Amino acid sequence: MIRTFGLPEIQFILEGAKWTILMSLAAFIFGGALGLLVALARTSAIRPLRVAAACYIQIFQGTPLLVQLFAVYFGLPLLGVNVELWLAVVTGLALHASGFLGEIWRGSIEAVPRGQTEAARALGLGYFARIRDVVLPQALRISLPATVGFMVNLVKGTAVAALLGLTEMTRSAQLMSNITFEPLKVYASVGLFYFIICLPLTLCSARLEKRLNAQG
Template identity: 60%
Template sequence: MIRDFTLTEFWLVAAGLGATLALSAIAFIGGSLAGLLVALARTAPAKGLRMTAAAFIDFFQGTPMLLQLFLVFYGLPVLGWKVNVWVAAAVGLTLHAGAFLGEIWRGGIQAVPRGQTEAAAALGLGYGARMRYVVLPQALRMSFAPTVGFLVQLIKGTSLAAIIGFVELSRSGQLVSSITYKPLLAFGLVGACYFAICFPLSRYSARLERRFAAGH
């Protein structure tokens, strides 16, 4: 039965938007914590830690996000962990974000002038103290613009979670389109929602890059 595009359909798209924002926030926060650990491991003195972090990054940067979601959604139950689509999508996107943010922040850590690290070591600061008080504050500041840029990609990447049954923004648009037979209106609304979220973030990221370049 074909339905008109009413307030009910609008709220269905709005619910998908809320799910997209919630999933993006969970994945970004979790990915930030994982990415910090990955970045520290990539720049650690221990070779084993560097190699393990590099392998983690290579896997998640070298495989499609869709495959990663499949591996989490179908792989965890094989290991005896029952997961719903929310947990599977959150875990998959968090691991994906951790790999990319880890590499972004690794670049920021290595961009900090070596002389500052050596000066901190000369003052008697250990590795942990050097990273906490000297290196990381500067590295994260330099990496802020690409981090915001990655957040834009992560928000758009949540649309892939629909393949495992997660009803986010693009999936809600597809559902509305199938019951109203008005795909242009449904996906036009979905596109406007994505644009309203991602365009300001993209402009903010570009402005941060210009500001950092001018500062140097």
């Protein structure tokens, strides 16, 4: 039975939007934590760590996100690790995010003037204290625009999960389009919802960047 695109269909898509937001947040949190480790390894004085981190970044920047999700979802069971679809997608997105955020933050760390690090070393600060108190606060200010830009792309990238059958916002739109036969209305609504999700990120980034620059 063909249905008319209306409020119930919009509510179904909004239910998918909830999963889009949750996936994006989880992927950014876990991917950010791993990405920070990658960035620190990439800027380490230990050559094997730098090489390993560089290879890691190239793998995730040089392969499509869909291939990475397939590798996690279908690859882990081959290793005897069975994971639910949602967890597999979040894991794949987090690994993908760590590769990009690691490189973004690597560039930001290296952009901090060397004099800052040398002054901290002269004051007797250890490595972790220098990173925590001197380098990372300045690197955060430098990396903010690129980080938020990647966050926006990560939100949009969750749409790839629809190809694995996860009912996030894009998959919800596909189902509603098949039921209503009104793809223009359905996908126009989805595009609007993605815009509504991403716009606050950009606005918050601009405000936070302005505040950090004022403090600097």
